[in-house]
Amino acid sequence: MTTMLNVKDLRAYYGQVQALHGLSFSLNEGSLTTLLGANGAGKTTTLRAICNMVRSTGAIEFEGKPIGTRSTENVVRLGIAHVPQGRGTFTNMTVEENLQLGAISRADKKAIGADIERMYEHFPVLKQRYTQQAGTLSGGEQQMLAVARALMLRPRLMLLDEPSFGLAPLIVRDLFR
Ligand SMILES: Nc1ncnc2c1ncn2[C@@H]1O[C@H](COP(=O)(O)OP(=O)(O)OP(=O)(O)O)[C@@H](O)[C@H]1O
Ligand SMILES: [Mg+2]
Structure with a gap:
């Protein structure tokens, strides 16, 4: 390795x-x-x-x-994506805007739309709420959004700070999967 x-x-x-x-x-x-x-x-x-x-x-x-x-x-x-402790989403922006921001430094702009759709497949609740302000999501939903936004970078390395904090066991399982 x-x-x-x-x-x-x-x-x-x-x-x-x-x-x-x-x-x-x-x-x-x-x-x-x-x-x-x-x-x-x-x-x-x-x-x-x-x-x-x-x-x-x-x-x-x-x-x-x-x-x-x-x-x-x-x-x-x-390609190092950091999910900070305490759900670092941009609270005044919508779910979809947060996902777009995660890809802001990427050169391959054409693949971004497909990656957003992929995030919605991973986290269907984000798709249902894609126009909702991130700050009004539940804690667990915000944590999913923070992880999805980090994935939008197509990172080589992810740094996750207490990603399971305050989440129900079933949601933790989904998130880690
Ligand atoms: N912005 C800051 N200014 C001054 N001291 C700080 C600051 N952030 C952290 N510290 C101090 O640095 C030390 C390490 O803090 P850190 O947040 O890295 O701990 P942690 O292991 O993540 O703790 P936790 O499990 O509570 O999240 C602590 O003593 C803390 O008080
Ligand atoms: Mg800490």
Whole structure:
């Protein structure tokens, strides 16, 4: 198996507060890796550091390229999709607009329409509500939308921050499938 992401000696800071103290791990293409830790351990911060949303030091390599100094936008362009903790949808926009936004950095514009239809097949409830404002969806529906929007990037790597939080077991099963 090929190493896809390699993180070495990662340290992250919020102002004077150090949140990560030398974290190292790697993960392989085609694998599913879980970060476990107590509240405040730094799981969310780790995902933010990979996307360069928090000041950090150390080495982060994605598919052999150092990405530690790339802007968040450029990290996304490499195919890394981040579903933030707490359902990061654009609440004033409709379901369909959220899905379109997920594909905004893609070059293959022609395939976007078909991918939106594919998301509606995966998550039929989103199809029923495609003109509804994201902020008025239920919590579970918003979580599905956040995951669907991330998939619209056709990502190489997905970073999911507590994707099952607050969801009923049946919905969790659907989401992970
Ligand atoms: N914006 C911020 N400003 C200052 N400190 C922060 C900020 N965000 C997080 N921290 C601190 O960084 C540490 C790591 O927080 P983080 O959110 O990464 O933890 P977590 O493992 O995701 O926790 P949880 O399981 O509660 O989501 C905590 O001590 C937290 O208080
Ligand atoms: Mg967290």
